[in-house]
Amino acid sequence: MSERSIGLLGDRKKARLDELARASAADRGGISLVRDAVRRLRRNPVAIVGASIVALFVLMAIFAPLIAPHDPVQRFDELTKNLTVDTIPGASSEFPLGSDPLGRDFLSRMIYGARQTLFVGVLATLIGLALGVLIGAIAGAFGGWVDVVLMRLTDVMLALPSLLLAITLVAMASRSSQWTVIFAVAIVSVPIFARLLRGSMLAQRESDHVLAARALGVKERNIVLRHMLPNSLTAVIVQATLTFAVAILDAAALSFLGLGDPDINRAEWGLMLGVDGQRYFEVRPELAYYPALAIIVVALGFTLLGEAMREAIDPKNRR
Numbered sequence: 001m002s003e004r005s006i007g008l009l010g011d012r013k014k015a016r017l018d019e020l021a022r023a024s025a026a027d028r029g030g031i032s033l034v035r036d037a038v039r040r041l042r043r044n045p046v047a048i049v050g051a052s053i054v055a056l057f058v059l060m061a062i063f064a065p066l067i068a069p070h071d072p073v074q075r076f077d078e079l080t081k082n083l084t085v086d087t088i089p090g091a092s093s094e095f096p097l098g099s100d101p102l103g104r105d106f107l108s109r110m111i112y113g114a115r116q117t118l119f120v121g122v123l124a125t126l127i128g129l130a131l132g133v134l135i136g137a138i139a140g141a142f143g144g145w146v147d148v149v150l151m152r153l154t155d156v157m158l159a160l161p162s163l164l165l166a167i168t169l170v171a172m173a174s175r176s177s178q179w180t181v182i183f184a185v186a187i188v189s190v191p192i193f194a195r196l197l198r199g200s201m202l203a204q205r206e207s208d209h210v211l212a213a214r215a216l217g218v219k220e221r222n223i224v225l226r227h228m229l230p231n232s233l234t235a236v237i238v239q240a241t242l243t244f245a246v247a248i249l250d251a252a253a254l255s256f257l258g259l260g261d262p263d264i265n266r267a268e269w270g271l272m273l274g275v276d277g278q279r280y281f282e283v284r285p286e287l288a289y290y291p292a293l294a295i296i297v298v299a300l301g302f303t304l305l306g307e308a309m310r311e312a313i314d315p316k317n318r319r
Contacts, residue, residue: 040312047308053301057294061115068108070095073265079103088284097290101276102264110290112267117298120182120268121248127186128247129240132193133233139194140201140232141224151198154191162188166250170259178261185250189243196239200232207231234313242306245299252295269295 041047060067070076080103082089090098097107135154139147157165169184170176204210205228213223254260255270256278264275269291277288 038312041308044308044312046304047312050301050304050306050308053297054305057114057118057298057301060111061118064112064115068105068111070105070108072104072108072112072267074105075103076105077103079105086283088280088287090284090286098284098286100272100287101280106287106290109267109272110269110294113269113272113291113294114298116266116268117248117252117270117295120178120185120251121244124182124185124247124251125189125240125243127183128189128243129193129236131186132190133197133236135190135194136197136236137201137224137229140198140205141220141228143202143205147198151195154194157188157191158195162246163250163253166254167257167259170254176259176262178263178266181251181254181260184254185247188250189247192243193236193239197232197236200235201228204228204232235310238306238309238313241302241309245302245306248295248299248302 041051076095076099079089079095079099083099083101083103088099088101089095092098095105095107097105097110100106100109135150139150160168166184166188169187170180173180201224210223210227213227214220251260252270252273255268256274258274260271260274261268264271273288273291273295277285277291281288
């Protein structure tokens with residue numbers, strides 16, 4: 001090939017590169033990973049269904065005083081006068097879901113139960129997320145013996161079934177309460193977040209932007225806080241959405257087993273399912289059906305939303 005041909009080929013490649021550069025600079029259709037994930041979530045029917053279920057129960061919990069037709073702890077004479085050992089009043093025009101075993105409006109208690117159940121699940125997940133992020137960030141940032149010690153502790157926790165560990169933690173408390181359930185469920189979720197964040201941060205340690213920051217002399221603390229940690233949190237936040245469902249189920253299971261809040265006036269689905277539903281199942285099985293169905297549906301909503309978010313942020317699924 002002559003020098004003239006080589007020169008013409010080089011000019012063509014240069015012109016093509018310049019054209020691609022101009023097109024890239026002029027293209028405003030490119031979107032970030034976050035925007036692309038949001039766009040695909042809007043088009044995903046699974047995400048829409050999950051978000052709709054979650055939004056419905058969240059709104060029910062927020063506006064419970066406005067939605068509930070009656071006070072959830074008030075006992076009504078028209079209900080209590082018909083209460084017997086073998087009879088619990090059913091649905092009527094004034095009480096659509098009938099009475100509970102103490103003569104209280106069951107529909108109002110179901111509505112207020114959404115507030116209490118979501119409060120326990122959300123707070124337990126947030127506490128577990130905060131502790132898990134702290135442990136995972138320390139392990140991923142320092143590595144070495146610090147990483148080994150922290151990860152072995154999380155392995156011990158992961159070796160036990162989550163519900164069994166939660167039961168053990170609640171049983172160790174001198175007196176069961178709502179807060180013992182919250183902290184027990186939170187501790188159970190800590191190793192999940194810790195290992196996930198630690199793995200993401202270890203992957204970030206060898207990424208190009210972290211290596212470039214080290215080469216430029218950026219302090220290790222700034223690298224961890226400004227580069228490694230923010231880029232590793234996405235997967236952890238998605239996992240938190242899935243953990244909401246697990247936290248709600250675990251909290252309900254503890255209440256069902258009698259290890260939750262002993263206050264019978266507190267409207268909570270797990271407590272209603274365990275105390276009223278189990279004891280009076282043969283008399284009025286609806287006392288168990290309604291709380292169980294509510295727990296299943298809200299857990300399903302968080303699960304669908306979390307799975308859709310996981311698929312949306314996965315780079316392999318980007319088109």
